[in-house]
Amino acid sequence: MERYWITPQPISIDECINKVVRPEAGAISTFIGIAREFTRGKRTLYLEYEAYIPMAVKQLERIGDEIGTKWPDTLVSIAHRTGRLNISEVAVAIAVSSPHRDQAFKASRYAIERIKEIVPIWKKEHWEDGTKWIGDQKETISYVENNKSAKEGQSD
Amino acid sequence: MERYWITPQPISIDECINKVVRPEAGAISTFIGIAREFTRGKRTLYLEYEAYIPMAVKQLERIGDEIGTKWPDTLVSIAHRTGRLNISEVAVAIAVSSPHRDQAFKASRYAIERIKEIVPIWKKEHWEDGTKWIGDQKETISYVENNKSAKEGQSD
């Protein structure tokens, strides 16, 4: 049962959760990133995600491995969407189970931070007045340095 | 749409999540407490939860209010199960949405800690060799001080 996947289809949170349920687990922490309509007053019509799929899956697995080293009793599942997403659709779903809640919370937070650092997936904002590929959200700057919209794409 | 409820029926995580999805939200953090089979090697057969229902709902709403004060842009939903739960069934589901992820993570963690402090709900462990009402999980002691199993019920 694959616990990491990239898909053009709508993501089922339950599917993610079911992959980490096990008798040893008492806690599951999930993180869900959804398409937000307004960012600092600017309206997003829809988002578009592109992925370097085989490498992205490998990097998701790597994040799972890192979490397994940091918090040995956890089990992780991550799904990321590609293609066009309307407002409130799920872009990413992370589920982490553990015997007790502290590890699950820390690990799911760690997972989303690492996704924003190392997984080759890109978001394109489609606004009322234009489009832009968003880059480098961790530092809240665009990789197109001279773009006036450079700060729009910050942490989701 | 009621965002806080106590139910003897299986809890749907999706229902909890759907109650906090909104155009302003870019992040949803959920916490799910499930019935764990093994705690320090001791096997649980099933759990039983009892609630003082009207007061428990009020206390869940109070937690939502506290979160609204601490993290103003969040929206919270919490469901808690009562009755008999088999292993891996959902005891509690919390969903918090917010524009950005930091608030959602902090608020969902806060919610589960507060549930364990102020919401009148009790868990009875059914082990292979007996039963016990669990108390005071935050301090990992039972409220029956002279019970040898006093430390079994700690943080889920």
Add this chain to the structure above:
Amino acid sequence: MIKVLLFAELQERAGKSEVMVEADSISVQELKEKYLLKYDMADLLAQAMLAVNEEYSEEDTVLKSGDTVAFIPPVSGG
């Protein structure tokens, strides 16, 4: 009449979830001493929080007829 609600181990010890007490203008502490001693659960009551009409309250709260007082053993939800 004052309604007394018991939960979890308190309920099992008393053998009932509810006790009706014919009283008025009585503190929770007095109510425990006068009407609840016979249930042999003073040790559990001592560790319980209490709620009057579904709000957390204190031992010196004065109960009126029609009030509901609930004894809340240490909680273990979640």
Add this chain to the structure above:
Amino acid sequence: MIKVLLFAELQERAGKSEVMVEADSISVQELKEKYLLKYDMADLLAQAMLAVNEEYSEEDTVLKSGDTVAFIPPVSGG
């Protein structure tokens, strides 16, 4: 042949997602200088990370025929 993959804004700038380069035993840096200048995306390439055969790699990595090199603009998943 070395396969070059382009994503996101790099892909839009180049007008293609893939470039096949007839070369062997060439560093990534040399490949950029000799074969990719014509796509007018040096500014974007300078900000991109790169991966060889789906693993993050460095500019001085020597590519063999059959390798795939991908230029990874700053990521924005999640």
